[in-house]
Amino acid sequence: MDAEEIARSAALERKHWWYAARRALVRRTVRDWPTGRAVDVGCGMGGNTVVLREMGWQAIGVEYTSTGADIAASRGIPVVRGDGRALPVADASVDLVMSTDAWEHIDDDVAVAAETARVLRPGGRVLVAVPAGMALWSGHDVALGHVRRYERDQLADLVRGAGLVIDDLWSWNVLLRPVVRARRRNKDAPESEMEAVNPVLNAGLRAAVGMERVLPLKRLPGVSLVVVAHKP
Numbered sequence: 001m002d003a004e005e006i007a008r009s010a011a012l013e014r015k016h017w018w019y020a021a022r023r024a025l026v027r028r029t030v031r032d033w034p035t036g037r038a039v040d041v042g043c044g045m046g047g048n049t050v051v052l053r054e055m056g057w058q059a060i061g062v063e064y065t066s067t068g069a070d071i072a073a074s075r076g077i078p079v080v081r082g083d084g085r086a087l088p089v090a091d092a093s094v095d096l097v098m099s100t101d102a103w104e105h106i107d108d109d110v111a112v113a114a115e116t117a118r119v120l121r122p123g124g125r126v127l128v129a130v131p132a133g134m135a136l137w138s139g140h141d142v143a144l145g146h147v148r149r150y151e152r153d154q155l156a157d158l159v160r161g162a163g164l165v166i167d168d169l170w171s172w173n174v175l176l177r178p179v180v181r182a183r184r185r186n187k188d189a190p191e192s193e194m195e196a197v198n199p200v201l202n203a204g205l206r207a208a209v210g211m212e213r214v215l216p217l218k219r220l221p222g223v224s225l226v227v228v229a230h231k232p
Helices: 003-012 017-030 047-054 066-074 109-119 139-144 152-161 177-184 199-214
Strands: 037-041 058-063 079-081 094-100 120-131 165-172 224-230
Touching: 017 047, 017 094, 017 120, 017 199, 017 224, 037 047, 037 109, 047 058, 047 094, 058 066, 066 079, 094 109, 109 120, 109 152, 120 152, 152 165, 152 224
Parallel strands: 037 058, 037 094, 058 079, 094 120
Antiparallel strands: 120 224, 165 224
C-alpha cells in the first residue's frame, strides 16, 4: 500500500464502517482473554493497536511503511518500523500476535507465519484477519497492494505449517459478499474502494456486519477470513 492510500485510509479510519466493524471484531474476539504483551504486526495507522491498549494489553505496533508508522506514532501509539518476515521482537516474548489485513500484502507469508510463532510464548495466541477468496480479486486489491486473497484451506495450512494450533477459523462480512462481488465484477483497473460514505449508508453497512454476531454465517463465504490460534 503506497503512502497516498495510507493517508486516505487514515482520514477515514475513525468513522468508516469497515474500520469500525473491524475494531469491534477485535474487541469481541479478545475480550475474555487474559491480557499481557501484544504485537500488532502491520498495524498501519494503529487503530486496532489502540483497541488492545484500551483493553489493558501492553501492545505495540510493528509497521513496515514510514507513513503508517508516523501516523501511528503521532497518535501516541508505541510503534516500531519492522518487517513481518523478520520481526524486531525476541523469541517467546509476547502473549498475543495480531495481524489484521496485513498478510495479504507480503510475498512470503510463510515467513510471516513462522515469525508469528517464533515470538509467541507457549500458550500465546494469534489473531489474524485476511481478505477472502480469489473470486473477489479486483482492481481494489491491486490498488491496495495485495499479493493474494486467501481460501479457507490455504489459510489453515499456512497457520498449521508454522506449528500453531487453530482454535477457530471463520468467515467475516458474509452478508455483504454478494454486494462486493457484484461491485467488483470486471473491475481490473487499480481503484481503491476506501472512500467516504454517506452517514446513513455508513450506519447501515456497519449494522449489517454487526448482525453477523447473532446469525449462523461463519462457515459461509465472506469478504474476509479470521483465524484464532495458539502456540502449543
